[in-house]
Amino acid sequence: KNEVEQSPQNLTAQEGEFITINCSYSVGISALHWLQQHPGGGIVSLFMLSSGKKKHGRLIATINIQEKHSSLHITASHPRDSAVYICAVTGNQFYFGTGTSLTVIP
Amino acid sequence: NAGVTQTPKFRVLKTGQSMTLLCAQDMNHEYMYWYRQDPGMGLRLIHYSVGEGTTAKGEVPDGYNVSRLKKQNFLLGLESAAPSQTSVYFCASGQGVVNQPQHFGDGTRLSIL
Numbered sequence: 001k002n003e004v005e006q007s008p009q010n011l012t013a014q015e016g017e018f019i020t021i022n023c024s025y026s027v028g029i030s031a032l033h034w035l036q037q038h039p040g041g042g043i044v045s046l047f048m049l050s051s052g053k054k055k056h057g058r059l060i061a062t063i064n065i066q067e068k069h070s071s072l073h074i075t076a077s078h079p080r081d082s083a084v085y086i087c088a089v090t091g092n093q094f095y096f097g098t099g100t101s102l103t104v105i106p
Numbered sequence: 107n108a109g110v111t112q113t114p115k116f117r118v119l120k121t122g123q124s125m126t127l128l129c130a131q132d133m134n135h136e137y138m139y140w141y142r143q144d145p146g147m148g149l150r151l152i153h154y155s156v157g158e159g160t161t162a163k164g165e166v167p168d169g170y171n172v173s174r175l176k177k178q179n180f181l182l183g184l185e186s187a188a189p190s191q192t193s194v195y196f197c198a199s200g201q202g203v204v205n206q207p208q209h210f211g212d213g214t215r216l217s218i219l
């Protein structure tokens with residue numbers, strides 16, 4: 001049983017499209033994290049949130065604690081956004097989703 | 107700022123060989139973690155440390171040992187490598203579990219033949 005489920009697993013978009021990646025979790029949490037992993041590269045933390053909404057440039061993360069659900073939105077997508085996006089939650093430990101692989105085509 | 111540095115970046119081992127992966131952080135973080143990442147699976151915690159001189163088992167500790175003799179370093183050892191340990195290994199550090207982000211290294215790609 002996965003404590004964190006992401007959808008979709010794979011996503012291909014045309015440059016400029018609005019993108020949404022979803023994350024659902026089944027455990028009690030203190031915070032939810034969105035991470036970005038580029039091909040062959042390391043992992044970078046994009047957001048940490050425990051309520052509401054956060055925005056950084058073209059990226060927006062929202063969380064609904066009651067529904068145990070979070071979304072990561074990318075506006076005006078660009079090929080450089082191509083990466084794997086990982087949702088993780090912290091309760092008494094970290095739980096990670098399997099990631100959403102995003103490819104943005106020029 | 108180097109952040110979290112992992113060495114080596116790549117390594118090929120034969121079954122039964124031993125090796126140590128080194129993780130170093132320069133952010134004065136108390137918590138350090140070792141994860142493995144396998145295709146189709148999320149990051150899985152191998153071992154972690156909540157401070158110098160402490161270690162604890164994570165989700166998949168079998169076949170691995172760790173040491174945290176200095177606050178800035180966290181070593182992951184494979185005493186007798188097995189093909190099932192072929193994976194990408196990530197080290198991370200942070201100030202704590204609750205409401206604190208983790209900072210990741212670039213990963214070590216380990217293949218065991």
